Amino acid sequence: VLAARTDDTNPLSGLVVADRPEPDVPEGWRLVRVKAAALNHHDLWSLRGVGLRSDELPRILGMDAAGVDEDGNPVVVHAVIADPDAGRGDEVNDPRRSLLSERYDGTFAEHLVVPARNLLPKPDALDDVEAACLPTAWLTAYRMLLRSGARPGDTILVQGAGGGVSTAAIVLAGAMGFRVWVATRDAERGRRAANLGADAVFDRGERLPERVDAVLDSVGAATWGHSLRAVRPGGTVVVCGATSGDPSPVELNRIFYQQIRIVGVTMGSRDELAGLLAFCAARNIRPVIDRVLPLHQAIEGFAALEAGDVFGKIVFTIP
Amino acid sequence: VLAARTDDTNPLSGLVVADRPEPDVPEGWRLVRVKAAALNHHDLWSLRGVGLRSDELPRILGMDAAGVDEDGNPVVVHAVIADPDAGRGDEVNDPRRSLLSERYDGTFAEHLVVPARNLLPKPDALDDVEAACLPTAWLTAYRMLLRSGARPGDTILVQGAGGGVSTAAIVLAGAMGFRVWVATRDAERGRRAANLGADAVFDRGERLPERVDAVLDSVGAATWGHSLRAVRPGGTVVVCGATSGDPSPVELNRIFYQQIRIVGVTMGSRDELAGLLAFCAARNIRPVIDRVLPLHQAIEGFAALEAGDVFGKIVFTIP
Amino acid sequence: VLAARTDDTNPLSGLVVADRPEPDVPEGWRLVRVKAAALNHHDLWSLRGVGLRSDELPRILGMDAAGVDEDGNPVVVHAVIADPDAGRGDEVNDPRRSLLSERYDGTFAEHLVVPARNLLPKPDALDDVEAACLPTAWLTAYRMLLRSGARPGDTILVQGAGGGVSTAAIVLAGAMGFRVWVATRDAERGRRAANLGADAVFDRGERLPERVDAVLDSVGAATWGHSLRAVRPGGTVVVCGATSGDPSPVELNRIFYQQIRIVGVTMGSRDELAGLLAFCAARNIRPVIDRVLPLHQAIEGFAALEAGDVFGKIVFTIP
Amino acid sequence: VLAARTDDTNPLSGLVVADRPEPDVPEGWRLVRVKAAALNHHDLWSLRGVGLRSDELPRILGMDAAGVDEDGNPVVVHAVIADPDAGRGDEVNDPRRSLLSERYDGTFAEHLVVPARNLLPKPDALDDVEAACLPTAWLTAYRMLLRSGARPGDTILVQGAGGGVSTAAIVLAGAMGFRVWVATRDAERGRRAANLGADAVFDRGERLPERVDAVLDSVGAATWGHSLRAVRPGGTVVVCGATSGDPSPVELNRIFYQQIRIVGVTMGSRDELAGLLAFCAARNIRPVIDRVLPLHQAIEGFAALEAGDVFGKIVFTIP
Ligand SMILES: [Zn+2]
Ligand SMILES: [Zn+2]
Ligand SMILES: [Zn+2]
Ligand SMILES: [Zn+2]
Structure with missing residues (x-):
């Protein structure tokens, strides 16, 4: 699959958009055909090697995604890989939590595998590009306001x-x-x-x-x-x-x-992402989008974010 | 002053709009020149004698009001007469609380006297008729949603x-x-x-x-x-x-x-009324008003409410 | 295994203590060797057929248990079988939740199988009989006080x-x-x-x-x-x-x-059971126990509970 | 009255225990005959001039007190002088709040005047010395635990x-x-x-x-x-x-x-002081007291606190 990943040996050298082997799907996980994936500052830091161990490279970047599951259902991907029973009712507090692209490959790829619980139904009211904006920055803002x-x-x-x-x-x-x-x-x-x-x-x-x-x-x-x-x-x-x-x-x-x-606050729970999706659908809220680029032009998006020249989200699409 | 009150001897006989003596102003209380006062079901019940003792009649009805205080400041009147130190942080839970028109004369009058803490500044964004709708029904709905x-x-x-x-x-x-x-x-x-x-x-x-x-x-x-x-x-x-x-x-x-x-839930606190006023001002919220009548036509408003023939608030004005 | 269950054809006829086949252990579930199991009113109702469908009989009764898992670790069993991601952060609100002995066989048996998440480490401070008292009545009381x-x-x-x-x-x-x-x-x-x-x-x-x-x-x-x-x-x-x-x-x-x-309130969450166990250990709290009986005398316990002749928990032990 | 106060011209020179004129009692305030008053670090800081304006000196120190009101009722004194309607339900957040001994004379005196709402009934379970320990340090700890x-x-x-x-x-x-x-x-x-x-x-x-x-x-x-x-x-x-x-x-x-x-957290509300008093009475809790001294030996207490040579509260008594 086409994927944006960090380079094999030198994470600082930057982004490689290249073919990757199809991922395996472990028991209890699901395969997602990614249709849109949004860029976050976290991806820039990962490119610089922050939070990644050298023995885990290359790693596909990207935390936010919307797409379709194996049964063709439109889904939004929750980016926090964690045990719902850890963290006293807030999986983000699981000491072993990781975010997509940290320990597991991320969303800047045609195919993504995540635990079954990390898929939520995409509301009809939001298209893929809009929905892809929500799981990180918008979820964080939603939780910040709730708290x-x-x-x-x-x-x-x-x-x-x-x-x-x-x-x-x-x-x-x-x-x-x-x-x-x-x-x-x-x-x-x-x-x-x-x-x-x-x-x-x-x-x-x-x-x-x-x-x-x-x-x-x-x-x-x-x-x-x-x-x-x-x-x-x-x-x-x-x-x-x-x-x-x-x-x-x-x-x-x-x-x-x-x-x-x-x-x-960092990120939010699966349940809060469901709340945010319902909120956007109920009150006709649409994410603020700076620009939409095809994934093979991901470098242009990274450069804009690095330059601080954005207002809202940058979203990559995979046709 | 002109005032709508229950009849002296028989609360069920209905409403009398008549002259009343000017009220005294106890230490720590304030005199308000009422400009608008909204009607509530509670006023209908009071007319039928519910919650009123015969030795307290005649009683001026009305719980909701907006007007001006003695210094000419536009004010909204909080209808709960209670001790802020009773009720564990919620004056409505003061076992001795009363609502305007129960133990003290109400708002359907040119002049009203209330404890100083029961006056809140009226936001410019709301006119007198709009502001008069808020202290009972809208405050109750606001608290219901908060809880x-x-x-x-x-x-x-x-x-x-x-x-x-x-x-x-x-x-x-x-x-x-x-x-x-x-x-x-x-x-x-x-x-x-x-x-x-x-x-x-x-x-x-x-x-x-x-x-x-x-x-x-x-x-x-x-x-x-x-x-x-x-x-x-x-x-x-x-x-x-x-x-x-x-x-x-x-x-x-x-x-x-x-x-x-x-x-x-019943009513809300002074602090929540301040919150509701801020909310209406901040988000451009206007109360739903069924009709506006001069106070001397109050009987027409009571009749409409009795008949169930209303959508929103009935407000009386005192020019 | 020896087990107390409802009769095959007539749940009202009462309790049968008899041999049952060893249970299968589904993927993600765990086998527990039960050492102590406490009796609840819920078990009496189940005996009368409340909450049980006839096509699900015979059913092993019992909701509360302490024992050892397959690795020999002392465990306490959480009695609510539910999805931690349903119920808005409270698995008890999962519309498909069931309690042990309802849809799945219960704890009045030598062997019990439950989802892995339903096992919690037993604190050293509590013995098996004490720990077996906690998952239903004590957990409910704990949640009631918290709420x-x-x-x-x-x-x-x-x-x-x-x-x-x-x-x-x-x-x-x-x-x-x-x-x-x-x-x-x-x-x-x-x-x-x-x-x-x-x-x-x-x-x-x-x-x-x-x-x-x-x-x-x-x-x-x-x-x-x-x-x-x-x-x-x-x-x-x-x-x-x-x-x-x-x-x-x-x-x-x-x-x-x-x-x-x-x-x-009904029952509590897995996380609250962990809280209750920590609470009993930290503050030296011991459950109130009416009597301890070997499982083969379970009928005596049911009879005492039916007669209302108890003060505290009745616990069955399996040597 | 005998009183411990900061020196007229130089707050750093230390403590003067001397006669003071009887205080006036404003409308809505009450006179308390102080029987016990506890020492706080805040009093040491005040001695050094922290939080006191030179035009407000001399000022009687002391925040904590128990005594009797004018009707002979045993009372505990709440040390926060504030408007219960300011601070969004927490008077401590009143921007104009002051603590006893800041803007108004404090508790190290035979007589004290405070707003009526600042007196709470002393539970029988606590004697004057014990009750005098609660309004500052113990109230703060109680609020910290609640929050x-x-x-x-x-x-x-x-x-x-x-x-x-x-x-x-x-x-x-x-x-x-x-x-x-x-x-x-x-x-x-x-x-x-x-x-x-x-x-x-x-x-x-x-x-x-x-x-x-x-x-x-x-x-x-x-x-x-x-x-x-x-x-x-x-x-x-x-x-x-x-x-x-x-x-x-x-x-x-x-x-x-x-x-x-x-x-x-700083201090607590009047309502929380009532909660703390009820808590101490209900669960047989007694404050930890380092030593009890007559007020005229207050300097000895200040010296011990300054030296850090205390475990628990130092309390002054006024016979
Ligand atoms: Zn990270
Ligand atoms: Zn009433
Ligand atoms: Zn049941
Ligand atoms: Zn201070």
């Missing part, structure tokens, strides 16, 4: 605009009944965030007119202090990444004195 | 269409990200519910295509069994009334075997 | 004393930090409840000195009204059975006006 | 032993059904923690036999990294102080990748 402790009518500050998680958060937060504020250092992205439905857009680090009920932060070092000052006493800062590096110091006095909650 | 245990994407069944709580629930549920189903015995109301945004409308008691995550039920005897069969295992039936009488039997086997939660 | 909404220092009323769930609730509630009140119509059981640690004991239906924060009710018709009057506004009535029949009427006005929550 | 997300049977790690919060946490956690682990750099305090009921004691920073469900941390810089490594994926680190300074860096990657929650 924000906010109620409809509350104000959510999204740190950053343009990335998969932040564009998802803007759209989903509005559809959940929140007032949505965005802070970004990029004026053009700010304008596009407003077009997506953000109620107000601020410069990164700008003092806000009032404190917010929750902050969604994937930026890290560059926004940590602002997030802690932006949230009201008793409010929540949900974190899912640190693209600008690890913050320092913690400002622990502020955290306990203001009774702030910091909530770490 | 439904449902998450965005879940399906909510609303039993009934047309009443203040059910029309509020239809609108608010959609704006919170739920799929909204309505069951009603009245086809015309069903059509109007669909126009409000209900995703599907069913006959009362009709078998649904699938089980729902939560039911909002204000009907009681006529819908209890249907609600218990409509909800999925582990789902929630939120109840706020029993207009058709007390159900029987409980069907306790179904409740524990299916692990159903029954959640009783 | 009571009460916090340490709150008062819990347990309706009934003597049964497996009520004795478990008395012991567990105290160890969780609650004040424990018991209502029973049997003075002798009341005395024994006090010996178990109940802080106060009342007659069934007796007016309590103050309202409680939560009620645990497995009695049904005979206690429903008392439970609704005993609980404070905003409190919770957790129900897991209706041994005295289905209550009537609902008293819905009281439920919504007092904002009472009714929470149906 | 730990742990369930009975879970393991809680307490960072530190000996301080008011850590000794409270050890005792309360056991009485709530948790397994209690303690990490301390002081072997003697470790022994005393074990005597209090800690199930295991470790050196500070020592690798634990398994990950814990929640950590309670008041130490800060010296324990932050250990706390993050000690907690299981999806677990919670509750923080209420940073006696060793502000940690650095945050280790944000660990927080989101392991889905850790950091929960800031």
Whole structure:
């Protein structure tokens, strides 16, 4: 099968799109004919070797996919390979969890094999390209909002605009009944965030007119202090990444004195992906898509994401 | 002041709109110039003497109001008179709580006096008539949805269409990200519910295509069994009334075997009213209004509500 | 293997203890050598044919067991056969769940086969007889307390004393930090409840000195009204059975006006059974055991339970 | 009245125990005859001028008290002066909250005036000295445990032993059904923690036999990294102080990748103090008291706390 994978010997040398042997299907797993697969920052890191052991290479990249199963049913693929009985009711907390493309081959390939439980029915309301956007960035944003402790009518500050998680958060937060504020250092992205439905857009680090009920932060070092000052006493800062590096110091006095909650989130459960699919179908929500490319032009997508020149998801299609 | 009140000696004889003396303002209370006041079923029951002691008559009716305080600030009135320190963080659970028009004179009057904490700033986004709809029926629907245990994407069944709580629930549920189903015995109301945004409308008691995550039920005897069969295992039936009488039997086997939660709700807290006001302002939500009448025509409104001939709220204005 | 099962043709005729063929072990299931198995009311109902289809007879009864797996590891058996991915994070809500002895043979046998996930390590702190008491009645009581909404220092009323769930609730509630009140119509059981640690004991239906924060009710018709009057506004009535029949009427006005929550519970999840085992080990909790009998005297245990002449669990041992 | 206060002109010069004029009692406030008052680190910081403005000096110190109100009722004093309607249901989140001895005179005095809502009935089960220990350190520990997300049977790690919060946490956690682990750099305090009921004691920073469900941390810089490594994926680190300074860096990657929650806590609400009092009475819990001194020997208590030479609370009595 055609597949985008890391190079055999040097993960940093970059991406190879080439033929791969057809995968075996273990007992209890299913074969999926991938029709669309979305790109994530995680794939860029994998290309650089982060999270991959050299004895596991070459590895097919890609976490997000929609396609059809062996019986021809349209499916969306859940990217977390984990034991539903580990992790105290949240498989993401299984200490042995892995994400597609880490220990098992990923979604940038014509064929994909995953455990049976990792396939969910694709709602008719979403086409393959749309559905392929949901399992990583959109699922993460959905879980961040569910864990924000906010109620409809509350104000959510999204740190950053343009990335998969932040564009998802803007759209989903509005559809959940929140007032949505965005802070970004990029004026053009700010304008596009407003077009997506953000109620107000601020410069990164700008003092806000009032404190917010929750902050969604994937930026890290560059926004940590602002997030802690932006949230009201008793409010929540949900974190899912640190693209600008690890913050320092913690400002622990502020955290306990203001009774702030910091909530770490990564991905979501199979059950939450089902919830997100139902949510998109019920409220007519469509993912924000930057561009759609055929898989053999995957390199163009990786380059755009590397350059930071995206607003929404990049999706690869396999005809 | 002009006021709609129950008759001095016989609460069943009906409504008297007449002059009343100006109210005194106790220490810590505030005087409000009422500009709009909405009608609730509770007012009909009060007219019939339910919940009123004969030695407390005459009593000015009305629970919902918007107006201006003594400093000219536009305000919305919270209708629950209670101690915020009673009720374990929910003043509605204060055993000594009363609602406006029960122990203290209500809102169908030019002037109203309430504890200072019962006044909240009216958002600019809502006019007086709209704001006056929120403190009882809309607040109850908001709390019901908050306590439904449902998450965005879940399906909510609303039993009934047309009443203040059910029309509020239809609108608010959609704006919170739920799929909204309505069951009603009245086809015309069903059509109007669909126009409000209900995703599907069913006959009362009709078998649904699938089980729902939560039911909002204000009907009681006529819908209890249907609600218990409509909800999925582990789902929630939120109840706020029993207009058709007390159900029987409980069907306790179904409740524990299916692990159903029954959640009783009445009104909401001051803090939730603030949340609802913010929600309406943030997501551009407007209450469903059946008709607006000047207070001196209040009898016409009571008659319409008695006849069941309403879809949304009836609001009285005081110029 | 020796096994207690329902009779082939007439489930009401009672119990047969006889040889059964060795069970097959399906892929993904495990064989357990049962060492102790506890008796539940559910087994009595099964004897009467409740919940069993005639084409499924004979069926080995029994839901609770401790024993050793094929590798000699001491194990406790989780009695709920269900898909961890169904039921929105609570396998008990899987619409296709079954309990041991319903669709699959139960624990009153030398050998038992269950899905691999249904085996949990037995803590050293508990012996086989003690561990065998936990998976049904004690797990139900544990979940009821977890879902009571009460916090340490709150008062819990347990309706009934003597049964497996009520004795478990008395012991567990105290160890969780609650004040424990018991209502029973049997003075002798009341005395024994006090010996178990109940802080106060009342007659069934007796007016309590103050309202409680939560009620645990497995009695049904005979206690429903008392439970609704005993609980404070905003409190919770957790129900897991209706041994005295289905209550009537609902008293819905009281439920919504007092904002009472009714929470149906049956059994618990695998994860909660792990929690309960850890809890018993950590806080030195031992189940309340009425008597221990060899399995071939199972009939004596069934008769005692039928006669209501028990205080705590009856456990069968298989040497 | 006799009172321990900061010096008029130089807060660092230390403590003055001297006569003070009788306080005025504003409308809605109450006068308390203090019988016992406990010492907190907060009082040491106040002595050094932290949190006090020079124009507010002299200020009577002290946050914790038990005594009698003007009607002779035994009372416990809630130390948070705040509006119950601010802070979204948690008065501690009122941005204008203050603690006794900050904006208003504190408890180290014969007479104290506080808002009426800040007095709670003292349970008979606790004497004045015991009750005076609860409103700050014990209340904080109680809230930390309530917000730990742990369930009975879970393991809680307490960072530190000996301080008011850590000794409270050890005792309360056991009485709530948790397994209690303690990490301390002081072997003697470790022994005393074990005597209090800690199930295991470790050196500070020592690798634990398994990950814990929640950590309670008041130490800060010296324990932050250990706390993050000690907690299981999806677990919670509750923080209420940073006696060793502000940690650095945050280790944000660990927080989101392991889905850790950091929960800031300071003090608790009036309602939680009521819960704590009920809890101590119901489960026969007694605070850990280091020593009891008459108020005129307050300097001895301050010196001991400054020297770190305490295990439990220091209480001053006023005969
Ligand atoms: Zn990874
Ligand atoms: Zn009323
Ligand atoms: Zn059954
Ligand atoms: Zn302070």
